[in-house]
Amino acid sequence: MKxxxxxxxxxxxxxxxxxxxxxxxxxxxxxxxxxxxQESAQNAAETGELSGEITFWHSFTQGPRLETIQKAADKFMxxxxxxxxxxxTFSWNDFYTKWTTGLASGNVPDMSTALPAQVAEMxxxxxxxxxxxxxxDIGRDKFAPAAIAEGTMEDNNYSLPxxxxxxxxxxxxxxxxxxxxxxxxxxxxxxxxxxxxxxxGVYGLSFPCGTNDFQATFFLDFYVRSGGxxxxxxxxKADITSDLAIEGINYWVKVYNDCSPKDSINFDVxxxxxxxxxxxxxxxxxxxxxxxxxxxxxxxxxxYVDCYPIPKISAGDETQGIMTTNTPxxxxxxxxHPEICKAFMKTLYxxxxxxxxxxxxxxxxxxxxxxxxxxxxxxxxxxxxxFTHAEEVxxxxxxxxTAFGYEHGPNVQAGIxxxxxxxxxxxxxxxxxxxxxxxxxxxxxxxxNALFETAx
Numbered sequence: 001m002k003x004x005x006x007x008x009x010x011x012x013x014x015x016x017x018x019x020x021x022x023x024x025x026x027x028x029x030x031x032x033x034x035x036x037x038q039e040s041a042q043n044a045a046e047t048g049e050l051s052g053e054i055t056f057w058h059s060f061t062q063g064p065r066l067e068t069i070q071k072a073a074d075k076f077m078x079x080x081x082x083x084x085x086x087x088x089t090f091s092w093n094d095f096y097t098k099w100t101t102g103l104a105s106g107n108v109p110d111m112s113t114a115l116p117a118q119v120a121e122m123x124x125x126x127x128x129x130x131x132x133x134x135x136x137d138i139g140r141d142k143f144a145p146a147a148i149a150e151g152t153m154e155d156n157n158y159s160l161p162x163x164x165x166x167x168x169x170x171x172x173x174x175x176x177x178x179x180x181x182x183x184x185x186x187x188x189x190x191x192x193x194x195x196x197x198x199x200x201g202v203y204g205l206s207f208p209c210g211t212n213d214f215q216a217t218f219f220l221d222f223y224v225r226s227g228g229x230x231x232x233x234x235x236x237k238a239d240i241t242s243d244l245a246i247e248g249i250n251y252w253v254k255v256y257n258d259c260s261p262k263d264s265i266n267f268d269v270x271x272x273x274x275x276x277x278x279x280x281x282x283x284x285x286x287x288x289x290x291x292x293x294x295x296x297x298x299x300x301x302x303x304y305v306d307c308y309p310i311p312k313i314s315a316g317d318e319t320q321g322i323m324t325t326n327t328p329x330x331x332x333x334x335x336x337h338p339e340i341c342k343a344f345m346k347t348l349y350x351x352x353x354x355x356x357x358x359x360x361x362x363x364x365x366x367x368x369x370x371x372x373x374x375x376x377x378x379x380x381x382x383x384x385x386x387f388t389h390a391e392e393v394x395x396x397x398x399x400x401x402t403a404f405g406y407e408h409g410p411n412v413q414a415g416i417x418x419x420x421x422x423x424x425x426x427x428x429x430x431x432x433x434x435x436x437x438x439x440x441x442x443x444x445x446x447x448x449n450a451l452f453e454t455a456x
Contacts, residue, residue, distance in 0.1 A: 050340050051083065053083070053086065054086070054110035054337050054340050054341055056073070056088070058089055059113055062292075064361065065357070068357045071356075072347065072348055073344070075347075076344050083344075096115075110335035111335065115403075116326060117403060117412070118415055119330060120151075127332060128331065129331045129333045131330075131331055134345060135160060139369075142369040147368060148161070159329065162328065162368055163326075164368050164398050165324070167222065167285055168286075168322075169190075169283060171283055172279070173305075179196060181196065185315050186312050186314060187251060190205070193282075202281065203275065203281050207255045207259075209265055209267070210271070212268055212421070213267075214418045214419065216423050217424065219285065220248050220249065221404060222323070223247070226310055226322065228317075231405065232408060237452065261275070273289070277294050288362075291387060321400035325403060358378065359384075363383055363390055420448075425444070
């Protein structure tokens with residue numbers, strides 16, 4: 001039997017809801033919303049018309065993506081005059097806080113985007129409604145089984161991948177050529193190359209460990225997974241003290257000391273990416289979104305931007321799957337109009353709408369459904385044509401990777417590890433206070449395992 005977990009934030013939210021509800025009012029509200037949703041769906045089926053108002057939360061805060069989603073909503077509303085779609089945007093970090101605290105008050109949307117690890121938490125607090133019928137309607141065989149599996153529990157599918165991307169190593173080809181250097185294939189080669197390029201106002205490689213984001217967790221995960229390891233054991237306990245993890249921690253501390261700006265100790269994802277966008281770092285780890293960032297900040301450098309696979313520990317090592325994100329959409333159980341949510345979601349995969357959405361960040365967002373990448377409309381984009389190699393590298397990485405912490409299958413421990421920033425605090429303790437690496441790692445491991453136990 002599968003165990004069910006909630007994060008500490010979710011546990012607090014549910015406790016608050018129980019206190020406010022007094023005698024199970026929260027459950028009554030949920031049941032009432034579910035009944036209203038079923039009645040609305042039945043009415044729509046009988047009349048053939050959609051009618052009602054929904055709220056869609058998403059984290060596409062950048063202009064082009066936000067605009068294409070709004071355009072799709074406007075088109076849907078024009079075709080369905082009885083429908084109103086209210087769109088609200090939140091950064092990924094803000095979204096996590098918004099929905100976890102919103103559970104207590106019932107302030108959750110009808111549909112939303114999410115991160116895979118968040119979906120696992122949502123499922124485990126019974127916040128979502130299954131969408132098996134929607135996936136079948138679109139065509140189950142169009143999606144990668146692994147992407148659907150990330151949001152599946154007990155044969156119910158709760159999430160639908162909208163696009164995917166993978167984390168790879170981004171380089172500055174001009175800096176390598178000017179210094180007679182090759183693209184590094186191993187972590188040791190990367191360190192030596194980054195150290196050589198740390199000069200003349202450019203840092204070889206920034207190491208971000210700000211405690212309001214999960215970048216250091218990801219960077220450590222890259223190293224450990226490249227060696228065939230994991231930050232979670234098979235029985236889903238934190239594993240920060242393995243030989244491979246300790247090696248990775250020492251590696252990133254070394255990079256911070258020798259190749260990174262000192263204020264990167266407080267960097268979040270945008271701070272980190274902006275350095276690369278502005279041409280101030282030679283290497284970075286990120287998705288294809290790096291391309292649009294450089295284009296917006298330093299278009300003259302765009303010709304020198306390219307990406308390669310995550311380094312290996314030894315050149316002859318087997319290629320490992322690193323972190324892939326299948327960014328999903330979900331329908332919330334509290335929605336009174338799940339039929340509207342599903343109908344709108346389906347339209348987002350219409351070729352014209354979908355390609356326009358993907359072109360909002362070309363190469364940054366890879367298609368989540370088969371066949372789109374082969375269409376002439378998708379290929380008809382200058383950035384996609386210019387960055388053929390990068391798209392090939394990203395696609396290959398996406399094909400073999402998993403969501404963060406999902407090496408052993410979908411789990412909520414990965415979300416707890418990602419969102420509580422314990423590993424970021426560990427790196428700050430080592431760098432700022434000089435705490436011994438093994439000691440700091442054991443403290444972090446114990447803290448994470450305590451969080452896992454408390455949240456059980």
